[in-house]
Amino acid sequence: MSVAGEPRVRNALTIDVEDYFQVSALASHFPKDAWENTPCRVERNVQRILEMLREQGAKATFFTLGWVAERYPALIRLIAEEGHELASHGYGHERASAQTPEAFLADITLAKVVLEDIASCEVKGYRAPSFSVGASNPWAHGCIEEAGYRYSSSVYPVKHDHYGVPDAPRFPYVVGDGLVEIPISTVRRLGRNWPVGGGGYFRLLPYPVSAWGIRKVNEEDGKPAIFYFHPWEIDPEQPVVQQASAKTRFRHYVNLSRTEARLQRLLQDFAWGRMDEVFLPASRPAA
Secondary structure, three states: OOOOOOOOOEEEEEEEEOOHHHOHHHHHHOOHHHHHHOOOOHHHHHHHHHHHHHHHOOOOEEEEOHHHHHHOHHHHHHHHHOOOEEEEOOOOOOOHHHOOHHHHHHHHHHHHHHHHHHHOOOOOEEOOHHHOOOOOOOOHHHHHHHOOOOEEOOOOOOOOOOOOOOOOOOOOEEEOOOEEEOOOOEEEEOOEEEEOOEOHHHHHOOHHHHHHHHHHHHHHOOOOOEEEEOHHHHOOOOOOOOOOOHHHHHHHHOOHHHHHHHHHHHHHHOEEEOHHHHHHHHHOOOO
16 A cells, blocks of 8 residues: 555556547448548547546546547647647557558558647557457557557457457567557456456446556556546447447447546546656666
8 A cells, every 4th residue: 555645656547539430349330431421529528538637637648540630630739738648549440450561550650640740749659449459460569660659558468359468468568679568457366367447347347446456556566557548438428329239339338427427536546647758768678
């Protein structure tokens, strides 16, 4: 346990900036050629997140789609102006594992250029949609490094039906010639890794479960944790895709009405910062 008066561990808060219709699980219901004519809700949701961060004096990293940035440049500039880190989520929310190396490199290079041109700042980090970097595409880290990123947060060391590398390291590690991979947080129990880093698990499970996991990472492992969520997760009024499977509807819509209050509590209970400031100084390989 931390000693009274001792500074709290600063964890990394991350937001994957995509709209509800860009989620991989709903891709068959929202083809890309329909995106332009689908009502967007991402701007309102990100504005609310920025307001929450302002109220708590917290900083975060926004892994942002190039597609979103091109349509809301003022929002992207505001993220950077308020002291948050702007990072890349690719351009068109294509899973890395569903692309050729050439197409993947083109997508993440374009996203970096778009974000940097709009916000006039260096984009150091990249996160693959749906944590789609793993055993099936070992070339992906080389592409991320070639595109000029300094770190990736694209591996989730858990077992999941759509993603995950259960035997990957739980904490930052260097790949290639210096790219740092920073995995989403887990706790180790009963011989396996359990997710405590946000997303659907944060909405599904009671808040104390996530808080317990983050504290375990901080106190038991002595490491900062990484937490992630999406702007659409604080938006219970988003359109419901009734045609989606029961499993998909449950995963996407469960407890949306409770997420904002839980995030408010999370912001109060822990200290939060940007990925680059929390991890890069300690993770940068020696010269």
